[in-house]
Amino acid sequence: MELFRSLLFVPGNRERMLERAATAGADVLIIDLEDAVPQQEKKAARKLVRSWVPRLAAAGQTVFVRVNGIDTGATRQDVMAVVRKGLAGVVLPKAQQAQDLRDLDVLLREAELAAKIRPGDVRPVPIIESARGLLRCEEIALASDRVAALAVGGEDYTTELGVPRTAAALQHIRHAVVQVAVAYGLLPIDTPYTDTKDAVGLAKETRAVKAIGFKGKLLIHPGQVAAVNRIFAPSAAEIAEARRIVAAAEQGATAGRGAVAVDGRMVDAPIVERAQRLLETAARLKPGHKGA
Numbered sequence: 001m002e003l004f005r006s007l008l009f010v011p012g013n014r015e016r017m018l019e020r021a022a023t024a025g026a027d028v029l030i031i032d033l034e035d036a037v038p039q040q041e042k043k044a045a046r047k048l049v050r051s052w053v054p055r056l057a058a059a060g061q062t063v064f065v066r067v068n069g070i071d072t073g074a075t076r077q078d079v080m081a082v083v084r085k086g087l088a089g090v091v092l093p094k095a096q097q098a099q100d101l102r103d104l105d106v107l108l109r110e111a112e113l114a115a116k117i118r119p120g121d122v123r124p125v126p127i128i129e130s131a132r133g134l135l136r137c138e139e140i141a142l143a144s145d146r147v148a149a150l151a152v153g154g155e156d157y158t159t160e161l162g163v164p165r166t167a168a169a170l171q172h173i174r175h176a177v178v179q180v181a182v183a184y185g186l187l188p189i190d191t192p193y194t195d196t197k198d199a200v201g202l203a204k205e206t207r208a209v210k211a212i213g214f215k216g217k218l219l220i221h222p223g224q225v226a227a228v229n230r231i232f233a234p235s236a237a238e239i240a241e242a243r244r245i246v247a248a249a250e251q252g253a254t255a256g257r258g259a260v261a262v263d264g265r266m267v268d269a270p271i272v273e274r275a276q277r278l279l280e281t282a283a284r285l286k287p288g289h290k291g292a
Contacts, residue, residue, distance in 0.1 A: 002062075003027050003284055004149060004187050004216040005232035006225045009066070011036035013045040018052045022059045024222040025229065029056060030064045033078050034093050042074065046081035057086025064125065066091035070100045076107055083111035087122055089148055094156065095126035096133050101143035108146070120146060125189070129153025130160055134173050137180045150181045151218060154191030165194075167208070178213040190214045196221040206231045234282045242275035242282075249275075 008026035010017050012033045021029050031052065037045045049065060056063045067078035067090055079090065092104055104124055112119045123146050128137050134157070141150055157173055158165045174190065181188035190209040193202045206217055206228050217228050234242070245262050249272040252260035259268040 002148065002187065003281075004189060006219055006228045007064070007151075007189060007216060008219045008222065008225060009036065009192070012049045012065070013037045013041045015048060015052075018048070018056070020222070022056055022061055024225050026219065026222075026225045027216070027229070028062045028064055028088075030066050030091055030218075031056075031082075032066045033082070034066050034068050042068070046078060049082050050084065053082060053084055054086040057088075062088050064089040064091050066093060069094040070103055071096075075104065079104070079107040079111050080114070083108065083117075083122055084115045085117050089123040089125055091125045091127060091151070093127045093153065094129055094133065095140050096130060097136050098139040098143035101126060101140055101147065105144045105146060122146070123148035125149045125151055127151045127153040128173065128177055129156035131157070134176060137176055138183075141180050141184050141186060147186060149187035149189050149216075150177050151189040152177050152191040155194065167205075174209065174214070175212060182213060187215045188213060190217045192218045192220045193224065194220065196223065199223075199227060203227055203231065233285050234278050238278060239282050242278045245272055245275040246279065 004027055006026040007028040007030055008021065008024055009030045009032045010021045012031045013036070018031070031049050033042060033045055033049060053063050053065070063086060065078070065082045065087065068074035069092065071094065090104065090108065092100065095101065101124060108122050108124070109119050112122060124144060125148055126140050128134055128140070128150060129152070133140065137150065141147060152170070152173055154165055154170050158169045161169065163169045170191065178188040193205050195201055202224055209217065210232060216232060219225060219228060241263070245267050248260045248262045248267060252258070259266050261267065
């Protein structure tokens with residue numbers, strides 16, 4: 001499974017920010033053609049993004065582009081402009097129904113053929129950020145076999161509900177997106193933390209969403225990357241415990257035991273599986289890996 005701890009939005013109309021993005025350390029860069037770009041600048045931004053996708057990919061970045069939503073009428077222009085060698089994915093805002101993903105799939109196939117890249121290489125990430133999208137989250141996840149992850153869009157969702165953005169207001173959508181994502185082998189990605197000066201609040205929220213199953217977080221500032229990467233990475237203590245669990249399980253299997261004791265508690269198959277997954281993640285964060 002991909003490593004999507006930190007997904008950093010970068011405005012698609014700001015070349016200096018695109019230049020600096022490569023050094024941010026994010027697992028994924030999301031070049032934004034939607035909210036960050038005024039309507040009158042979108043045409044020029046498409047050209048700029050088109051030129052930067054291969055440059056950032058050549059620098060070792062995983063590059064996604066957030067296109068404008070299906071209901072805007074601009075999705076096709078965005079997709080045809082930015083799909084080229086080096087683009088790993090497309091983030092679809094305001095996903096409302098399965099047809100949105102099917103429409104995007106058709107556009108991606110057309111753009112991939114035009115760019116002479118393998119069909120299926122560009123992966124969609126729908127953002128669930130409305131009550132309607134939440135009710136249809138499962139069908140959205142299943143609409144295309146390209147879908148890589150499901151993301152929560154907290155600001156639009158709470159605005160639609162007519163309530164402030166609080167943990168309580170986001171509780172249901174967060175749990176629902178995690179359940180659907182896990183059920184279908186997708187990565188659940190949390191909404192951005194919008195107070196870029198509140199490092200304590202960012203860390204607290206990131207730990208809380210990790211505890212309910214999120215594997216990564218959308219970010220809006222480079223200064224948020226290091227903390228989020230660190231929180232979503234296994235700690236030294238977690239790695240040590242996982243190694244003890246796996247070693248004890250292997251010894252138990254040799255002796256014909258299905259459950260073993262580790263540090264005074266019983267350990268059975270689900271706990272061993274979690275430990276193995278944690279060690280697999282840790283192995284991908286070897287020294288030199290971006291964001292490690």
